Amino acid sequence: MLQAVTEMMEGEGPTARQQDVLDAVLRLLVEEGDRLTMTAVARRASCSKETLYKWFGDRDGLLTATVQWQASKVRVPPVDRKGLDLVSLTASLERFASDWLRVISSDTSVALNRVAVVHAGSDKRDLGAIVLERGRFALGRRLKPVLEAGREAGLLEFDDAEEAFRTFFGLVARDVQIRLLLGDRLELTDAGIDGDAARATQQFLALHGAKTGPKAL
Amino acid sequence: MLQAVTEMMEGEGPTARQQDVLDAVLRLLVEEGDRLTMTAVARRASCSKETLYKWFGDRDGLLTATVQWQASKVRVPPVDRKGLDLVSLTASLERFASDWLRVISSDTSVALNRVAVVHAGSDKRDLGAIVLERGRFALGRRLKPVLEAGREAGLLEFDDAEEAFRTFFGLVARDVQIRLLLGDRLELTDAGIDGDAARATQQFLALHGAKTGPKAL
DNA sequence: GCCGAACCGTAACGTACGGTACGGCTCTTG
DNA sequence: CAAGAGCCGTACCGTACGTTACGGTTCGGC
Known part of the structure; x- marks a missing residue:
């Protein structure tokens, strides 16, 4: 489990496939709230539970990765401070x-x-x-x-x-x-x-x- | 279950003993968050689970009664609107x-x-x-x-x-x-x-x- | 074409917990 | 004191779900 968690923790962001999974989690989260199950995630994302655990460690890891994924999606246009009136x-x-x-x-x-x-x-x-x-x-x-x-x-x-x-x-x-x-x-x-x-x-x-x-x- | 829920729903508030139980739930809620279990409540309140279910119907009923109990505890001094400056x-x-x-x-x-x-x-x-x-x-x-x-x-x-x-x-x-x-x-x-x-x-x-x-x- | 890695789908395991049943104790009522 | 109600403590049941295991399939590299 521990070594599995690290698979996503450090290094670059999630791969494209992993992003798909996280988006599925996001959608499921909106529909189901926090009572979403790992089985439901696997079914929705068309992946195996084994893969989920391999990639994200455990349920908490999956949720954490999802939150970070969503947070990384909000892009922020910097405000120019010149010529302020x-x-x-x-x-x-x-x-x-x-x-x-x-x-x-x-x-x-x-x-x-x-x-x-x-x-x-x-x-x-x-x-x-x-x-x-x-x-x-x-x-x-x-x-x-x-x-x-x-x-x-x-x-x-x-x-x-x-x-x-x-x-x-x-x-x-x-x-x-x-x-x-x-x-x-x-x-x-x-x-x-x-x-x-x-x-x-x-x-x-x-x-x-x-x-x-x-x-x- | 349904007839049990009504035992507290209408009529007057909880009895003294029931208030003790609800206060125990309150304390447990602060400590444990929402993962408190019926068993833990029964142990903390020194009552049987049977009694909990008889009084409050089910877990949701217990939580609802607890929320209402807490809400009923905040007393509000009405503000006098005379002589307002x-x-x-x-x-x-x-x-x-x-x-x-x-x-x-x-x-x-x-x-x-x-x-x-x-x-x-x-x-x-x-x-x-x-x-x-x-x-x-x-x-x-x-x-x-x-x-x-x-x-x-x-x-x-x-x-x-x-x-x-x-x-x-x-x-x-x-x-x-x-x-x-x-x-x-x-x-x-x-x-x-x-x-x-x-x-x-x-x-x-x-x-x-x-x-x-x-x-x- | 062959091998191993990665992954899918699903079955299986273990456990925690909501809910129920029951034996025994206490206390009220007549 | 007898009878019964109410309640405590605990054992028990069923299920849902996190987690693991495994057989089968695809795919890239030799």
Whole structure:
């Protein structure tokens, strides 16, 4: 088992065939939640259970690989910090907000967060840590430079970028994630998401926007 | 089974002995997460499995009764809407915020939310619905009259009380709940909670406080 | 064409756990 | 004190599922 786990742990990502398997797990996870069985995975992915164990070690390894696989799929366009004005800053923030809302309201994200939450409840805290790291914290790492650039440009005012980010996070996510995780039917239309993103951004600017206008102009 | 479930469903709450059992479940839930077994419950509560099934029907019934029992324990002092001024409104909001932060960061709440989340992932959506109803939505029902009273008194400005509440909710909770659910060690001291409550309240007032001062004075 | 490696499909194993049955103890009621 | 109800402790049953084992098939390299 141990030597099997390492087969995927280090080195490059999964092979094409392995990616197919992980995508099957993802789909099954959305349908079945965390009660998916290894047998069901093998059947859905048209592979043998022996192969699953050989590749991923055990059930936890399979789930971990799946979470990482999904996380690796979200590509992030870096934000250019040049020529920042209020318009482009607003656009960036709205973009972040709507992207984030779309992510956390997707079936895949909800399913993945569910298994990560239940996993975090047991001794195995891995999945929760990964989801947190690739979700909430990755977002913070991406957004904070934008906020700091906004401060540099005299558009924003705040002491602590982390705290400012958490405020933005709260204004964007509000009760959406917990409601979805708890099974609330929450229909988010594209228009609704864009509207929420705009509202959250305006609220954030109302709280942290510079009162004095741009510093250097 | 069906007739057994009804033994607790309707009528008054659980007996003293049953409350002891449910408290044992609560403690076990905090320690073990959702992998607690009926045998473990019986042992911890010093009762027989036969009794568990007689009282609660099945495992789900036991968990449901536990969630409801915990929910019934949070008593809510109603807020008086008389003589509302900015000071008392601020105090009320801070009170709500710190209470809520204390609730969602408690071991019990985290454990309960975890089982509700995993339950919401399966066909049984009951637990998730209950937690949502007794948590997020109950808070909204309690807070909205306060917000509306604040608007009546000319202290707050907003169009939709539900939207205003969700903003407040986001400012208070931010990333706390999802981080705790995903297993992040997040030490919240009493002082920190009070500080967060005050900050969230000030931010909310900055967004929705009346610009023109109290209406009638 | 032959060999070994990789993999598929399936059968088999072991175990953990939900749920049930039962013997014995205690306590109430008449 | 007798009878019965309620409950504890434990043994038991059935099943679902993680994990392993194995025979058969495909495929790349010699």
